[in-house]
Amino acid sequence: MTSALLPSPGRAEAPDTELRRRLLHCRDRLARRVTERVGPDGLLRAPCESRVLESALALRLFTEEQADPDARGRLTAYLRTTLATCPPDALQQALGRAALGLTTPGDTSAARAVDAIDHFTADRKRLMFKVMLAELGAAEFPRVASGAFDGSGQQSWLHVEMTALKVLAADGAGDLGRITGRDWAALAPAVRPGPAWEGNNLARLLGLLALRKHPGHRRAVRRVLPDLAAALRPDGGIPFITGMDVFATATAGLALTVFGHRGPVVRRMADALAARQNQDGGFGFHPGVRQSDVDDTSYAVEFLRAADAARHRRTVAAAAAYLLDRRNPDGGFPTFVRGAASEIAMTAAAVNALAPDPAHAGVVEQGVRFITAHQQEDGSFERGWSRNATNAVFRAVLACDTLRRPCGGPAEDHAAVERRRLAKERALRHLAEARNEDGGWGHLPGDPSDPISTAYAVIALSRTAERSAMYRDALAHLADRGQPDGGYLSRPDQAGPRPLLYDVPALADVSVLLGLAHATAGPPARD
Secondary structure: OOHHHOOOOOOOOOOOHHHHHHHHHHHHHHHHHHHOOEOOOOOEOOEOOEEHHHHHHHHHHHHHOOOOHHHHHHHHHHHHHHHHHOOOOHHHHHHHHHHOOOOOOOOOHHHHHHHOOOOOOHHHHHHHHHHHHHHOOOOOOOOOOHHHHOOOOOOHHHHHHHHHHHHHHHHHOOOHHHOOHHHHHHOHHHHOOOOOHHHEHHHHHHHHHHHOOOHHHHHHHHHOHHHHHHOOOOOOOEEOEOEOHHHHHHHHHHHHHHOOEEOHHHHHHHHHHHHOOOOOOOEOOOOOOOOOEHHHHHHHHHHHHHHHOOOOHHHHHHHHHHHHHHOOOOOOEOOOOEOEOOEHHHHHHHHHHHOOOHHHHHHHHHHHHHHHHOOOOOOOOOOOOEOOHHHHHHHHHHHHOOOOOOOOOOHHHHHHHHHHHHHHHHHHHHHHHHOOOOOOOOOOOOOOOOHHHHHHHHHHHOOOOOOHHHHHHHHHHHHHOOOOOOOOOOOOOEEOOOOOEOOOOHHHHHHHHHHHHHHHOOOOEEO
């Protein structure tokens, strides 16, 4: 049984009859809508929308190569339309304007946006975006040592990206001679034919822009330009990644099982997900992505165990072994590689996946200790791949509920229980203080409410009986935000490279379904 389904010592009071009727109606319509997205292969279709960053880089590449006028025209139209009607963050606006040749002398907005990055990977991200701006003609190339671009020991695509940026910076400094044969070889995935390697268009574009600096690689670059053109979306832009079908299948499947949905579609989804397990036991975010990560793997474990624990026993065991192998000495979990910084949301994800197995009790307890030790003063937690604060909060709250020792245990257990209780209380107090007047939540306090952020808050609130009025208001807010077709439109919360948002519209439906599932868990439903 998945940890999300374990009985909580303090579950929220059930909403009144009328509100519950509305919620069940919303949930069931949404469940039908979500399952209708499941393709013949059993995976939920979750393509990524176009983004200005990748579209600007693609336009630069096609322009420099004087190739494919049609692709250039479509990219240009996408950038002009998006910047005029739905402008993204200041950094992407600067990149888009630069690609269109519209850079304004003296404009410091991009520099301010780069300097404002506050993630634990901030130094690397600042360097990355400075080089991109320079390649597009909107800034000077940064003068840094080659070691600043070291991407070894990181996820597969980051190594390609950092090597590409190293080449671009060296070219900007007129010093390509410092680029080694190993550097050029590291960029080989960018010229693989067909869809983007690892589903990552950003890595491919940076690699192609770098490889074209070497006369010996220009022909290979030009050979894959038709494949790049084929990746353009109907709006003329290009997305950050191909899609998140594996992630969406795992999270949607988990949502369905949380409220007892059973039937052929759930089994098909579970079987399809299990078939996408990588050789290392983990899961990537999309078919063909061989870089496993803790986030996708944790959700996959929870769904497969809930769908049919016996049927997927070996898959779950291999995935759990993958998670355990990523655990850091501090008790926390990184996203991709052991030794990288532990993250709150990833640690909570792993804890929730591993907790149902008593054999992992020690690992789970240390993981929860890591989470509570890194709670921020206001009761929130550092944001991870989701840029709304409520994502890390709900996952941390669920993690705190995974350890339930019987009364009369050792003294240190009582102290640990109190730490978890206080951490959960502070997290819920943070939600109360961050809530908007309309009953919902945005990414950060003061941001407009959006369905995804609110759904995550609902999951956390479903684990306590002490915030019943706030819980009912949040549920009513979600019920009111549904579209006529039963779906949801939301500000996206996924980010990459952090903190830049990217949009996978299917995740709005999936996230709200997960929130409604926790709020309405009850008797099994069938297709």
